[in-house]
Amino acid sequence: MIFIENLYQELELWYPLLRLKEEGVETKLVGTGSSDLYSGRNGFPAKPEVTASSITSRDFDGIIIPGGFAPDYLRRYPAIINLVKETFQQGKLIGALCHGPSVLISADIIRGKRITGNRAIRDDIVNAGGEYVDFHTVVDGNILTAQGPNDLPVFMKEVIGFFSQTKPRLKSPFPEGFLCDAQLEIINLSSVVKGTAAVLLFFDSIASPIAQKALVDYNRLSESIHQLGGIFLAVSIDSIYVQKEFSNRLELAYPLYSDVSGDTIRAFGVKGKNDLAEWAVFMIDKNGILRYSENCPGGDIESLPGFKRHLETLFNY
Numbered sequence: 001m002i003f004i005e006n007l008y009q010e011l012e013l014w015y016p017l018l019r020l021k022e023e024g025v026e027t028k029l030v031g032t033g034s035s036d037l038y039s040g041r042n043g044f045p046a047k048p049e050v051t052a053s054s055i056t057s058r059d060f061d062g063i064i065i066p067g068g069f070a071p072d073y074l075r076r077y078p079a080i081i082n083l084v085k086e087t088f089q090q091g092k093l094i095g096a097l098c099h100g101p102s103v104l105i106s107a108d109i110i111r112g113k114r115i116t117g118n119r120a121i122r123d124d125i126v127n128a129g130g131e132y133v134d135f136h137t138v139v140d141g142n143i144l145t146a147q148g149p150n151d152l153p154v155f156m157k158e159v160i161g162f163f164s165q166t167k168p169r170l171k172s173p174f175p176e177g178f179l180c181d182a183q184l185e186i187i188n189l190s191s192v193v194k195g196t197a198a199v200l201l202f203f204d205s206i207a208s209p210i211a212q213k214a215l216v217d218y219n220r221l222s223e224s225i226h227q228l229g230g231i232f233l234a235v236s237i238d239s240i241y242v243q244k245e246f247s248n249r250l251e252l253a254y255p256l257y258s259d260v261s262g263d264t265i266r267a268f269g270v271k272g273k274n275d276l277a278e279w280a281v282f283m284i285d286k287n288g289i290l291r292y293s294e295n296c297p298g299g300d301i302e303s304l305p306g307f308k309r310h311l312e313t314l315f316n317y
Helices: 010-022 070-074 079-091 101-106 120-126 149-163 190-192 209-227 240-250 263-267 309-313
Strands: 027-033 064-066 093-097 136-142 143-146 178-180 187-190 198-202 230-238 256-258 280-284 290-295
Touching: 010 149, 064 079, 064 101, 064 149, 079 093, 079 101, 101 120, 101 143, 120 230, 120 309, 136 149, 143 149, 143 230, 143 256, 178 263, 187 190, 190 198, 190 230, 198 209, 209 230, 209 240, 240 256, 280 309, 290 309
Parallel strands: 064 093, 093 143, 198 230, 230 256
Antiparallel strands: 136 143, 178 187, 178 256, 198 280, 280 290
8 A cells, every 4th residue: 555645745656656556566545534636746636545544454465655745644643553553563564755754653663673764854763763774775674765756766676575575365375385394304384284273483593582482481372272173383494403402492392393495484475684584473274274464573472463363263264
């Protein structure tokens, strides 16, 4: 989706819109509901197709926020801010140009992030906890920012690259992948979850103290899922030897699988920095259909919105 309000920067709206359409990406112009027709800084009109209050983040794979003076209006609407927050939490694309990062500031999602934008909002970015980078285009996780219209070619190359590894869609078969198990055998993911409801976790590295604590905490969750007739499994890029050592030391009650090649991580669209997996959880029903996915930075799965509700219904399909 591309946000729109009055006094938007024309190039920063129409260039992304047309490039995405060229790539076959379905794109909607999303307005605040303040008008049925918006005018750009140079007077070029654009008509919103939906309003922010009529859609949810689940309906789209990302957001692009053009600059101009439009962000000053956009950031005033709770529906816009909620879409940005939820889309960010789901690990989907957040793209912002020029003054667009001001909307990200209002959504409070740039703390600790490397952000660029028009130099006029440098202090705003820093005061909101971000690191301002004076460079034409900056990528930090799922946040992509650029300084202005001249940077659109590089910006859109990054956007299209992001979508090329997006997560598989819900209510569709899960992507196949190869993993290494504790017996040092290369197996298909489908052979692990075939005919069984499964909760699949991707995490960065078992060498991380944060990961070790979270993995131990999952013993209780794993037991609950097992009692319901399902399985819980976790995947990282760590070698199986490292996983076995830590699994024994931490007394994990569920299997770890190694994806050293990163093929399965890429197939699920959760490749992060340094080729490590991003923290993310997926639910697969017994028929092999994806029913739920969510990024979970730090690994706190059970506090994710909708996790418990989706887990309760996972075994009904």
